[in-house]
Amino acid sequence: MRERLAVVGNGMAGVACVEQILRHKQDFEITIFGDETHVNYNRIMLSPVLAGEKSFDDIVLNGVDWYRRHGIHARLGARVAAIDPVARTVATEDGMVTEFDRLILATGSSPLIPRMEGVNKSGVFVFRTYDDARRLIELSGPGIKAAVIGGGLLGLEAARGLQIQGCDVTVVHLAGTLMERQLDATGGSYLQRKMEAMGIRVMCGKSTQALLGNGHVEGLRFHDGEQIEAGMVVIAAGIRPNAELARAAGLKVNRGVVVNAHMETSAPGIYAVGECTEFEGQTFGLVAPLYEQGKVLAAAVTGNRGPGFSAQAPAAKLKIMGVEVFSAGDFDESHPGAEAVRYEDPAQGIYKKLVLRNGRLAGVVLVGDSSDDHRYLEWLRSGADLAKQRRHLLAPPPAADGGFDAAKMADHDTVCGCLGVSKGVIIEAIHEHGICTMAQLKDRTRASTGCGSCTGLCQSLLKAVAPDFEEEKAKVLCECVPFPQDKLREIIRTQRLESVQSVLEIYGNGKGCEVCKPAISYLVDVASCGGHQEDRSARFINDRVHANIQKDGTFSVVPRMRGGVTTPDELRRIADAAEKYNVRMVKVTGSQRIDLLGVRKEDLPRMWEDLGMPSGQAYAKGVRMVKTCVGSEFCRFGTQDSITTGIELERRLENLYTPHKTKLAVVGCPRNCAEATVKDIGLVGQDGSWQVVVGGAAGKGVRKADLLITVETTAEALQAAELFFQYYRENANYLERTYDFVERLGIEKIRRDTVYAPEDVRQRLLGRLRRSKERSSDAWLERYNPRATQFVQIQPLEAMQ
Amino acid sequence: MTASERWVKVTHSSNIPLHEGRAVHMGGHEVAIFNLGGRFVAVDNRCPHGGGPLADGIVGSASGRPTVTCPLHNWKVCLETGGVARPASGSGACVRSFEVSVTGGIVSVKIPAERPAR
Ligand code: SRM
Ligand SMILES: Cc1cc2nc3c(=O)[nH]c(=O)nc-3n(C[C@H](O)[C@H](O)[C@H](O)COP(=O)(O)OP(=O)(O)OC[C@H]3O[C@@H](n4cnc5c(N)ncnc54)[C@H](O)[C@@H]3O)c2cc1C
Ligand code: SF4
Ligand code: FES
Numbered sequence: 001m002r003e004r005l006a007v008v009g010n011g012m013a014g015v016a017c018v019e020q021i022l023r024h025k026q027d028f029e030i031t032i033f034g035d036e037t038h039v040n041y042n043r044i045m046l047s048p049v050l051a052g053e054k055s056f057d058d059i060v061l062n063g064v065d066w067y068r069r070h071g072i073h074a075r076l077g078a079r080v081a082a083i084d085p086v087a088r089t090v091a092t093e094d095g096m097v098t099e100f101d102r103l104i105l106a107t108g109s110s111p112l113i114p115r116m117e118g119v120n121k122s123g124v125f126v127f128r129t130y131d132d133a134r135r136l137i138e139l140s141g142p143g144i145k146a147a148v149i150g151g152g153l154l155g156l157e158a159a160r161g162l163q164i165q166g167c168d169v170t171v172v173h174l175a176g177t178l179m180e181r182q183l184d185a186t187g188g189s190y191l192q193r194k195m196e197a198m199g200i201r202v203m204c205g206k207s208t209q210a211l212l213g214n215g216h217v218e219g220l221r222f223h224d225g226e227q228i229e230a231g232m233v234v235i236a237a238g239i240r241p242n243a244e245l246a247r248a249a250g251l252k253v254n255r256g257v258v259v260n261a262h263m264e265t266s267a268p269g270i271y272a273v274g275e276c277t278e279f280e281g282q283t284f285g286l287v288a289p290l291y292e293q294g295k296v297l298a299a300a301v302t303g304n305r306g307p308g309f310s311a312q313a314p315a316a317k318l319k320i321m322g323v324e325v326f327s328a329g330d331f332d333e334s335h336p337g338a339e340a341v342r343y344e345d346p347a348q349g350i351y352k353k354l355v356l357r358n359g360r361l362a363g364v365v366l367v368g369d370s371s372d373d374h375r376y377l378e379w380l381r382s383g384a385d386l387a388k389q390r391r392h393l394l395a396p397p398p399a400a401d402g403g404f405d406a407a408k409m410a411d412h413d414t415v416c417g418c419l420g421v422s423k424g425v426i427i428e429a430i431h432e433h434g435i436c437t438m439a440q441l442k443d444r445t446r447a448s449t450g451c452g453s454c455t456g457l458c459q460s461l462l463k464a465v466a467p468d469f470e471e472e473k474a475k476v477l478c479e480c481v482p483f484p485q486d487k488l489r490e491i492i493r494t495q496r497l498e499s500v501q502s503v504l505e506i507y508g509n510g511k512g513c514e515v516c517k518p519a520i521s522y523l524v525d526v527a528s529c530g531g532h533q534e535d536r537s538a539r540f541i542n543d544r545v546h547a548n549i550q551k552d553g554t555f556s557v558v559p560r561m562r563g564g565v566t567t568p569d570e571l572r573r574i575a576d577a578a579e580k581y582n583v584r585m586v587k588v589t590g591s592q593r594i595d596l597l598g599v600r601k602e603d604l605p606r607m608w609e610d611l612g613m614p615s616g617q618a619y620a621k622g623v624r625m626v627k628t629c630v631g632s633e634f635c636r637f638g639t640q641d642s643i644t645t646g647i648e649l650e651r652r653l654e655n656l657y658t659p660h661k662t663k664l665a666v667v668g669c670p671r672n673c674a675e676a677t678v679k680d681i682g683l684v685g686q687d688g689s690w691q692v693v694v695g696g697a698a699g700k701g702v703r704k705a706d707l708l709i710t711v712e713t714t715a716e717a718l719q720a721a722e723l724f725f726q727y728y729r730e731n732a733n734y735l736e737r738t739y740d741f742v743e744r745l746g747i748e749k750i751r752r753d754t755v756y757a758p759e760d761v762r763q764r765l766l767g768r769l770r771r772s773k774e775r776s777s778d779a780w781l782e783r784y785n786p787r788a789t790q791f792v793q794i795q796p797l798e799a800m801q
Numbered sequence: 802m803t804a805s806e807r808w809v810k811v812t813h814s815s816n817i818p819l820h821e822g823r824a825v826h827m828g829g830h831e832v833a834i835f836n837l838g839g840r841f842v843a844v845d846n847r848c849p850h851g852g853g854p855l856a857d858g859i860v861g862s863a864s865g866r867p868t869v870t871c872p873l874h875n876w877k878v879c880l881e882t883g884g885v886a887r888p889a890s891g892s893g894a895c896v897r898s899f900e901v902s903v904t905g906g907i908v909s910v911k912i913p914a915e916r917p918a919r
Contacts, residue, residue, distance in 0.1 A: 371865075480861070513861030514870035514877075537820035541857040541872045544821075549872050553854040789816045794825045797810040797907070 002029045005301070006090055006100035008080045008245065010034025012043050013274025013290040014106025015062060016419075019446075020298030022070055030072045031098060033090065035079035038130055039063055044287065044418075044451050046133045047154075047319050050161030052487040053476070056130060061449060083249045085267040102301055105257055105265070105272040107242035109285075114149070114237050118211030124233045127158045139232060142166035142494040147220055147230035149208055151178040153318060155236035156191075159200050160320045162234070164487075164507075166494040170201040170228060172220065174237075177204060182316045182327035183365055186344075190351040190367040194323050197349075198506055203228075241276045241283055256283045261308025263297035273297050279309065286314055287450050288418050295420075313363070313380050315417055317370065317453050321482055322509060326370035329380050331355050331363030338362060343394045352394055359387050374457065378413055406460045415457050418450020426458065427465055436468040477734075478515040481508035485519070485733040492520075493527045500524060500538040512538065519734035522621065525657055526729050529768050530775035536787060542619035545791065546779040547604055549619075550597065555604060557583075557596040558618035559611050560654065563628040563646040563666075564592025564674075570613060577610045589618075591625045591663065592674075602793050605783035614654070614778040621735070622657045623664075626650040627675065631668030631685070638668035640685025645714050649683070652718065653725055655776040659732040659741075662725070677705050680728075680738040681721050686710075690717035694724050694750070695742025703739045706747040709755045723754040723762060726769040806914040814908050817841065822856035822869060825910075832899055832910055835860060835880055837867050841901045842880045843910050844869075849885060849894035850876045863887070 005021070005028040007014050018030060034040075038056070045059040067074045078092045083103065091097045111126035113119055123139075126132055136158075140146065144167045148159040151173030163169045171178075177188025178195070192202045206226075211233060212219040219229045241256035252258040252266035256278030263271045273293045275284050284290055289311050296309040315328035333340035333355050343352040350368035354361060354376070361379040366372070379386065386393065409415070411424035429435060429444045441458060442448055448455045463469050476482040481504065483491070488507070497503050500520045504512045512520070517538035524532040536544045547555035559574070574594055578586050584598030593616055599607060608615075617623055626649050629635065631642030646666035653664075665676035666683040676682025678698035682705055684691040689712050696705030709720050727750065732741040742750060754765070782790070809827055811834065817823045822835040824846045833846040833856035846856050853873035861868050861877070863886040868877045877887035883898040885891040900911040 509862070511862040511867075513868075514859040514875065517859055517861070535820075537818060537860065540859065544857075549854075549857065551851070551873065553852075553857070788818050789823055792816075794812050794816060794823050796825055796827050797812060 002027050003101040004029045004031070004099060005102050005104070006030075006098060007032045007104045007106055008083070008090065009106035009108055009242075009274065009276070010036065010040055010074070010076065011106060011108045011274065012040075012061075012287055013108070013294055014104060015040040016291050016446075017104065017106065017273050017294030017297050018072070019062075020295050021302060024298060024302040024304060026302040028102075030070070031075060031100075032067075032072060033075045033078050033080050033092065035077065036129055036131070037077040039067070039074075039076070041130060042449060043128075044319075046127070046130060047157035047161060048452075049130070049133045050127070050136055050158065051164045051321075052137075052161075052490070053321075053483060059130075080245060083245060083270075085249050085251070085270055088269070101269065103270045104297065104301070105246055105270065105276055106274045107245060107276045109239040109241045109275040109283075111235060112238040112240045113235055114208070116208050116210055118213070118217070119235070121211055121213055121217040122215060123213070123217035123231060124211060124235065126235050127154060136162065136234065137165060140165035140167045144168065144232055145230050146170070146232040146234065147172055147228065148234045148236055149220075150236035150238070151175070151202065151204065152181065152236065152238070153179060153316060155234075156195065156323075157319055158234050158236050159195070160198070160323075162232075163198070163200055164491060166491075167232065170203060170230070171195070172206045172208060172222075172228075173202070173204045174207055175204065178202065179318075179325070179327075183325070183367065184331060184333075184353065187325075187327075187351055187353065187365045187367045190346075190349055191318075191323070191325055194349055194368070198323070239275065239285055241278065243276055243278075246272070246276075254278050254281075261296070261310070262300040262305060263293055263309065264300065271297050271301060279311065282311055284311075286316060288312070288315065288420065291419050291450075315373075315377055315380075317373065317451060319451060319453070321507070324366065324368055324370040326366040326373040326376075327364065328373075328377055329355070329361065329363035331365045335362075341393050354393055356386065359385055361386060373453075374409075374413075374415075377417060381414065406457055406464060415461070416445075416447040416450065416454045418454075419446045421445050421447040423461065426461055430462065430465045434468075435462070436466045437470050438462065477519055478513060479509075480504065480512050481516045481520070483507060485523075488520075489523055489527070489731075492523050496528070498524055498528050498531065499533040500535045514540075518543075518621075522657055522659065522734050526772070529771040536790075545601055545604060546615055546782065547599065547601075547619055552598075554598045554600055556618070557599050557604070557607060557611075558589065558593055558616040559613035560616040560650075561593040561613070561625075562650040562654075563626055563643050565628070565643060565647065566594075573611055573613075577607050580610065581607050591618075592627045593618075593625060602791050605786065605791050608780040608783050615780040617654070617779070620657065620779075621660050623650070623653045623655070623662050625663060626653075627663075627665040627679070629667045629673035631666075635668055637671060638685070639687045640668050640690065640714070642666045642668040642674070642683075642685055645683060645718070649718055649721060652722060652773070655778055656729070656772055658725075658729055659734050660737045662728075662738070664721070678702065679705065681705075681724060683717050683721065688712065690714065692717055692720040692724070692755075695738045695747070697737065697739035701739070703743075706742055708747070708751060719766070720755050722769055723757075723765055724750065726765045727754045729772075730765075730768070806912065808902070808909045808911050811908045811910055814841070814903055814906050817908065820860045822858065822860070824854060824856035827910065828912055830897075830899075830912060833869070834901065834908060834910065835867075835869065837880070841903055841908055842867065843899040843901045844878065844880060844883050845896040845898075847896070848873065848876055848878065849896055850874060850891060855896070 040062040042059040048054040081093045082091045089097050146162045146167040146169045148155045148171045151171045159169045159171045177185045178191045207223045209223045210221045211217050221227045243253045243257045246257040247253040257272040259277045274290050299306045313329040318325035341354045353365045355363040364376040409423045448458045503520050521538045581603050583596040587595045589595045626646040628642045628646035632638035662680045664681045665674040665679040667674045667676045668685045678696040682693045691710050692708045693705035694708045697703040817836040822833045831846040834843045848871040853871040857872045858869040867880040870877050883896040885894045902909050
């Protein structure tokens with residue numbers, strides 16, 4: 001009969017240990033008990049979940065099929081209430097008893113609740129499980145004052161997450177400086193400044209005496225008498241090993257379940273792994289040593305006992321975008337024989353300290369720039385003699401790519417610190433299994449499934465080694481602002497951010513690039529209905545000079561010709577301007593208007609003046625044109641007045657920015673002469689009604705537009721178009737054309753949210769459109785009030801020969 | 802013919818808005834001057850890819866260094882070294898970078914001794 005192995009705890013350490021056991025090909029009949037109802041997930045990534053960067057699907061480590069594939073019996077949502085080491089049984093709370101031959105305790109730990117009054121009030125939370133994270137996301141939001149008790153790794157990550165959800169956050173910390181277990185006082189104060197710059201209030205040296213409020217929490221009172229308001233409190237003040245089960249069963253327990261170097265408890269056949277353990281008087285709070293424990297245990301339980309467990313120097317990294325903090329080893333320079341090497345740049349917020357002992361690295365603290373963390377960790381773990389490198393400890397000769405260079409790593413160097421995966425193992429896996437995506441690499445080697453900080457390194461290894469490397473579809477906007485666009489839209493709207501720079505500074509790297517700057521420009525514009533602070537340096541050149549740049553650096557000029565209708569007078573002015581400014585070509589465009597190609601930047605303002613027509617926005621992610629057919633005024637088949645309607649539609653929407661260019665058409669009957677059914681928005685006249693269609697395309701691809709609604713009057717048709725237009729503006733990703741947007745959301749949802757939405761919802765959509773429209777104007781009027789040297793060719797002050 | 806190296810006064814710093822570039826013709830050079838906030842930098846205005854006007858690009862960063870992205874096909878040029886930061890296939894290419902100083906609000910550019918090959 002197969003030996004029966006029971007595992008209590010479906011968390012990170014327990015399941016990682018089971019993964020190792022499976023590798024030994026020992027044939028156990030495995031049952032895993034987990035009191036959470038979820039499959040095995042990456043707890044570390046709950047911080048990005050709270051910050052909206054990841055969803056549950058993204059953080060699953062082993063899904064249902066994994067348990068099934070390996071014949072593992074998973075008892076989820078089942079809490080083990082007692083174990084009997086003599087009868088060799090575990091009993092779950094529902095009274096079911098399961099026999100085992102061997103047992104692994106992997107119960108993890110629980111949040112520590114410091115002694116204070118009022119912790120049972122509603123609105124008081126901890127942050128340990130996915131359910132906790134979900135509750136926090138549900139209940140947080142703009143206008144809510146939140147307090148986080150505890151300024152360690154977990155507390156700060158929770159604080160940032162809540163802030164991204166819109167809360168006004170204060171971190172309350174007992175010690176004099178933040179993260180005092182990982183940082184010295186100087187490092188802590190650098191970190192505090194960074195958190196404050198992000199808009200999170202930090203109060204250090206504060207001991208909470210009571211949570212105030214009647215039933216629901218309303219505030220905190222400190223021992224010094226000071227009080228602050230808080231409608232939501234998260235306690236992140238440390239953890240306590242879950243050892244009660246073992247204690248009740250008579251196992252040796254101090255703070256945690258006592259284990260030896262082979263993870264054996266005091267009871268034969270019973271092992272423990274993870275945060276519930278205590279080894280040589282030490283308990284654990286980070287995964288790297290726990291995975292090590294798992295390997296040792298797997299060897300022991302399968303009869304392959306190898307070297308025992310020894311705790312390595314702990315290394316910790318803060319997972320807050322834009323706040324780089326890394327700490328490893330013993331950084332206390334007051335210890336005998338220790339000497340410190342420091343670098344500080346207060347203006348840039350960079351602080352680095354290495355502590356050496358006997359010419360070897362003992363500890364390291366990095367704040368503001370942790371790009372070299374791998375180098376230091378390697379020195380620390382290998383105990384490298386640094387005598388020869390003394391001059392370059394903090395300022396290594398810059399690598400070719402300015403960052404850490406994967407090519408220079410030795411094969412035995414660790415890439416993934418959490419799971420202990422070396423460069424050699426990764427390269428071997430890539431070759432052996434033809435790996436070409438990150439997902440495959442994670443699946444094979446488990447690298448980067450811990451804290452994720454080695455993802456970049458894994459990617460560069462893949463890129464360098466895998467012949468068929470495939471870049472994963474980027475879900476985030478870009479490296480500078482690593483949020484999915486949905487999240488960013490929500491952040492900008494709820495936090496009322498009104499400038500590109502403020503978004504970059506609070507949620508990004510402060511610099512931005514050609515991808516994120518135009519996108520954020522759009523997002524702040526639409527979220528504030530045009531009330532944002534316009535930043536032209538963040539716009540593409542076309543939107544700085546309101547003309548489309550050409551291959552030779554000149555520009556094209558397309559005046560607005562609403563509905564494709566013009567006059568002899570306009571045509572005369574166009575002809576005159578074309579001659580006066582020597583345009584290289586006059587062309588009738590595919591959008592029923594005229595393009596003047598090859599205009600010099602400095603001629604643009606005068607040319608616009610001479611034309612006396614508004615901008616056609618032919619250069620912008622904005623409203624291009626409304627094409628029309630001749631319609632009922634002239635055409636023998638015409639059933640609706642497409643020209644008047646088209647011109648009116650263009651007037652209502654022109655001058656506004658949209659996620660991508662928006663092209664419209666209005667036709668007088670279903671013969672569809674102006675191709676309305678392949679436009680972003682089309683109005684198709686019928687006898688006695690209009691069809692309003694959306695999401696059509698005839699560019700890179702062809703897509704027939706979906707019917708949004710059929711209405712009787714022209715007024716209703718125009719309103720339906722406006723509703724969809726504003727809905728697209730507010731909900732599409734930047735650079736998402738309507739044909740993708742409609743496909744992504746589905747026309748049913750769009751109908752429900754626009755034309756069939758409750759009256760007040762529709763009125764609000766139209767109200768925001770109206771507000772944006774009121775604030776907009778013809779871009780070419782900027783000729784009367786240009787920005788500094790916007791159209792000017794600068795001449796040097798001194799003549800050059 | 803070679804003119805000797807010299808500093809040339811170009812324009813008042815307020816004529817180059819924050820995080821934007823402006824092109825200036827100086828001698829045989831067409832120089833793109835950028836305002837990075839607190840400092841100014843200058844490179845050749847012509848993109849090594851197809852001659853696109855770098856002064857019209859968007860300023861960003863790569864590996865912590867300031868860059869500009871060419872408006873024509875998105876090549877990314879390092880504003881400190883003039884090297885091409887993207888695409889990898891362009892990494893051999895390079896534009897010239899120029900020294901810039903600002904005194905009394907006037908931006909000056911150092912024009913090197915030899916004239917560029919034309
Ligand atoms: C001038 C014009 C061609 C013409 O001479 O007729 C034109 C010219 C350009 N088109 Fe177009 N498109 C023109 C009508 C169209 C049409 C026809 C229409 O609007 O009914 C289409 C198909 C409909 C559509 O938009 O889907 C069209 C589909 C595209 C596409 C593919 C869009 C797609 O997602 O499928 C691009 C590329 C893009 O946007 O990514 C593009 C991009 C471009 C750009 C802007 C490329 C660029 O970024 O520099 C061209 C500018 C040339 C220049 O140097 O100025 N152009 N382009 C037309 C200007 C219309 C106007 O008056 O504003
Ligand atoms: C938000 C957050 C961020 C973190 N960030 C990092 C980081 O960046 N780096 C890092 O190294 N570490 C981080 N950690 C810590 C890391 O998640 C833990 O070290 C790791 O999860 C411990 O693994 P474990 O298996 O021992 O415990 P857990 O993962 O907690 O698993 C224990 C499981 O056992 C279950 N259980 C307990 N008692 C019973 C019972 N009687 N019956 C049935 N089931 C039971 C628990 O509910 C739990 O599901 C973070 C933790 C959190 C909460
Ligand atoms: S759409 Fe119909 S009515 Fe309009 S021009 Fe074409 S054929 Fe005539
Ligand atoms: S000309 Fe600059 S990228 Fe092509």
